Amino acid sequence: MINILSLAWCIAIVTGHFHFEHEVFLDRDENIKLLWSVEDDNITFEVRANTTGYVGIGFSTNGGMRGADIILGWVKEGTPYISDRHGIGNEEPVVDVQKDVELLYGSETDDLTILGFRRKLLTCDPDDNDIGSDTIRVIWAYHPDDPEDTEVVYHGPQRRGVRSIIFIGVLSAEVLQDAMTDDVLSMDLVNEHTLIPSGDTTYWCTHYELTMLPGPHHIIRIEPVVEPGNEGFVHHMNLIECYEDLSINSNSSLDCRSENMFRYRSCEKVVYGWAVGGGPLVFPEQAGYPVGARGDVRYFQLQVHYDNPQLLQGSRDNSGVRIYYTPKLRQYDASMLVTGLPSFVTFVIPPKEEAFTLQGTCERKCSEEMFTEGDLRVFSIILHAHLAATGIRLTHYRNGEYIGEIARDTTYDFNLQEQRYLKEEWIVKPGDDLFVECTYNTMDREAATFSGAATTDEMCLAFLSYYPKANAGKCYNTPNPNTLEKLLNLGDLKNQSLHEAIYNLEWTSDRRDGIREWYRTSRVSLCTNHSGLPIFSVEDISLGRVRISFYFIFSKIQNY
Known part of the structure; x- marks a missing residue:
């Protein structure tokens, strides 16, 4: 009572x-x-x-x-x-x-x-x-x-x-509204009646010029705009900064795999990432993303991942993002760092694994070169993987000593990928190591799962929003695919590709042990500056000149 x-x-x-x-x-x-x-x-x-x-x-x-x-x-x-x-x-x-x-x-x-x-x-x-x-x-x-x-x-x-x-760790409705002062303007960067391709997985890239900005501005909030009824198609979106001037015309909205994407090779720096279930990115009151001024961002690429497993035809979409910006500049410029395992480099998860764990890192030699301006103050995180993932952790080390766990989700849900706002800003120093650890359950799969863009493929990434802006883009330490064939003892591949050979593989205990050893011992670093250019020379990275050059020069799909 x-x-x-x-x-x-x-x-x-x-x-x-x-x-x-x-x-x-x-x-x-x-x-x-x-x-x-x-x-x-x-x-x-x-x-x-x-x-x-x-x-x-x-x-x-x-x-x-x-x-x-x-x-x-x-x-x-x-x-x-x-x-x-x-x-x-x-x-x-x-x-x-x-x-x-x-x-x-x-x-x-x-x-x-x-x-x-x-x-x-x-x-x-x-x-x-x-x-x-x-x-x-x-x-x-x-x-x-x-x-x-x-x-x-x-x-x-x-x-x-x-x-x-x-x-x-999610923002309240009041915090979201507090940033909307009278000087704040908004603009939609969305697809315009785009025909969703009938293929299973499509990345669609549309490009924009911020012609209306007469001078420097700060973006203070970015939010998703998903067309009602298309929630099942729009899997995730990235807003990407382009560091060179672009020629925007009627052909500037195209399949990201198109050969014409060469014209947009400078679109490399991720500004905002959104995936199913996610919400807006709201910058702290002392920081904003710089646009409009000479040397700042004037061009954006919107990359939308359409997921169409039923191969439906005739659907059109007007989804994208809405940016809120102000001429009242804040104290600091903000930016985003991406780390983990890039899906454009092959990694493999065996079938019938209940808790298979792998790890991608931003290691010391990269962070020393990338964070030359000083400490990063991280305020928000997105953890991203696909359907087989059950957990993701982002941890922090300094001089080999454990500093702490920045973000964690041990019951990860592919259908809910929210911005995770930190209770207190997390300080990352030059020379620090960041580890992204992902755990997968493939008990319901008969064949290997590969890295890739489709929802049935896998990823393992963390997006860190931070300030003040550093000359940093992506920071990876990945397993080396050149050594995978030997570790799995595949023998003569004959007319098969490596992908085909692994997909049809009989997963003995020795091969399962071999791929775990591959993740532990066969590693290479790959990190880029703010403009998407590699910090270390291609010769330092043993993934092969053609593959790395193809990625960096032709701006192949970001696959986040």
Whole structure:
């Protein structure tokens, strides 16, 4: 029974006086909404559901009920109830022995049930799941009837679902709005009625000149613009800076694999990356991305990855990005650094692996040459991989000593790739090492998985937004594909390509050990300056002159 104090608080909250930083509908029909705020080591929730019965919210690592941390609530005869439970399978959740959920308020009005409750981020209860920076699959359900004596009636297949959410490290709606002062202008860089090719995977490149800028400006925010109805096609987008003047005409929107892309070879520097489920990039109040002035950015390339596994024809798209910019320059110029494993260099993941881990690095010899202006202050991270990935970590070392974990997601979801804003700016110094570690599950695959652009291929990348701007672009340390054939003991390839030979390979234990050894020992560094030019000469990189030159000179697909 709720006490008098709680009831008074209930009235204030339900009438709109309680402040929540985040809110999201959990279902497409907008029948159930979850609101939350984090303060210190507590997280406060409000759930609103179009029902006069019970509503359930669960925190799951995989989207299923088994092992999920579940909270059931309802309002009966004006009194709110909450029940702290856990899932043991596809059956009624079991009541927890340890109670970690505090009921704050509840009401039921006009077929709308509202419940507020609080819990610790870390409860130290074996029946609970911690709430941290990892992706959480929020399972939900509701029913038109209240429980009888706490016995819950099955909700049925139509009143349940799951949605991935990152509860910590995403910007609140108020922070997003605060940057929109009167001097801020906006511009859309979008495709214009582009015909989506009928191929499985397409990278489409469109180019723009910022002709309207009479002088220096700072971009302070970049957000995705995805055409409604095309969410299934638009897999990810990159906004890329071009460091040379371009001739923009009606032929400046084309397939990124086209031979005519030679004209846009200077488009190398990633400014903004977005993938399914992601949101905007908002720069800190002391920094902005420089455009418009002599020596600053005047040309952009928008690269859109269209995913069309059903080979549909005739669909058109107007997706892209919206930039917000201001003539009131901030103290620092901002930029972005990309590190990890580039997908244009071959890497391989064997089939039937439950937790196969590989690593890409930005090593000391690169960071010493790239960060000559001094320390980088990192404020936001995007972690990016594809369907087989289950976890990504970005860690930091200095002089061989572990500094810390910058970002982590041990329950990575390909369909939710948010900007992860750091609670405090992370300092990276010249000579430091950055490690991107990705873990993959290929138990459902019969053949090897390769690096590449398709969603069934894989990537392992981290995008670091930082200031002040350094002469840095991409920073990789990758396995050397030239040694892969020998380590896997492939023998005579005859008329097969290396890709074909590995795809059809019988994965013995010796070969699995061999490819793990390849990742550990056969490494080469590849890093570029702000203009996309290699910092080390091609001769220093044992991937072969033709391959590296083809990438850098012809600006082949960024594949992020």
